[in-house]
Amino acid sequence: MTLQDRWHDLARALGVSEAKAAAVWQRLSGAYSEPHRHYHTLTHIDAVIRDLDRLKPGFVAPDEAALALFFHDVVYDPARSDNEDRSAEYLRDTLPEVDTIHAQSMIRATRHHRHDADADTNLLLDIDMAILAADWPDYLAYARGVYREYLPVYGHDAYAAGRVALFLEPTLARTHLFLTDAFAAGENAARENLNREIALWRDGGFAAHSNGAITPAP
Template sequence: MELCERLGVQSSRRHPVWQVLVSAYGEPYRHYHTLAHISAVVAHAERLREHFQMPDTVLLALFFHDVIYDAARQDNEMRSADLMRELLPDIDTERAGAMIVATQHHTATSDPDTNLLLDIDMSILGADWPAYRAYAEGVYREYLPVYGHDAYAAGRVALFLQPTLTRDSLFLTPEFAGREIVARDNLHREITLWQAGGFAHA
């Protein structure tokens, strides 16, 4: 609510907007992309507040970046940005919308705030192994009903884990560069896990 006040959101809109967020992030098929994830990334952003040019815009983007999450679709980020604009027509959401869309590919941009936001969103890659494993299993459980175990396992390795490891740097900013070694180790460990059968056989 304090963020809404700072951004100039009309008081009559604040509670309804929050209820939409609570409902969306509480959808029963979500196992990682929940309010817990939003709480974690917002906490990161608050800790790094002085590193942003527009910290409240970053917070707005983080609150909405996964509000639409359908494992069967490829346009969740664009739809999330559109919903934010629909719910908050009385404020300028253009930059926050661009930040949300950037989370689809997590590649470097010309905007330092966006790059740091992307690193915050991907900071789980550099967490300790139990936290990383819980993240990986949560995402697996979100996709399992859509693709099934074998297709998901193959896609996770070929389309995310291996391509991510080919990047020169997993993180885009100095603030997260120290997580690089741990993150690469986590990605390799997850590949090994899938080679052993994945979470269904763990």
């Protein structure tokens, strides 16, 4: 099943008309295909929806979680810090005929990826962070993609410092990187990937390990 087909199945389950679902899909696919995106694309959405479908029995409200995942990065501006709130508002305004309160809450939770009282939110957050435990080539492709998204805004040096100090080290300092048993097996792999990325930044090798795809800003 394609991601577009999966969206239409979800829309039908939520009572959204076929015409409205088609129009919303055009908006979603357009947003996730913006030229400044290199990781937060339809490929990412396809990956998280596939994980949700695989783990569907673990959700209390899987359709609400799927809705949140389809919209969780729909607004993505690397120069702003309120993308999650804006994405939640985008969902609210796009589907006013659907009760999106829970989905909006899950989207907002992706800003910090902290333990939540809602079990569905915790599982959704782990799905969004599953890339941390991927095989190293896939993890490195993710890290390169995020770098390319932020590079035009901050430049190489500022991004490198921020990536290590504001994301990699604080993430490693957590007692548990994943919030649910479904992802606990990936803990060690995720920590190894994060440490390997830190080493690349510290020895100046990150761009070199990007296969020439990235030219650091002057």
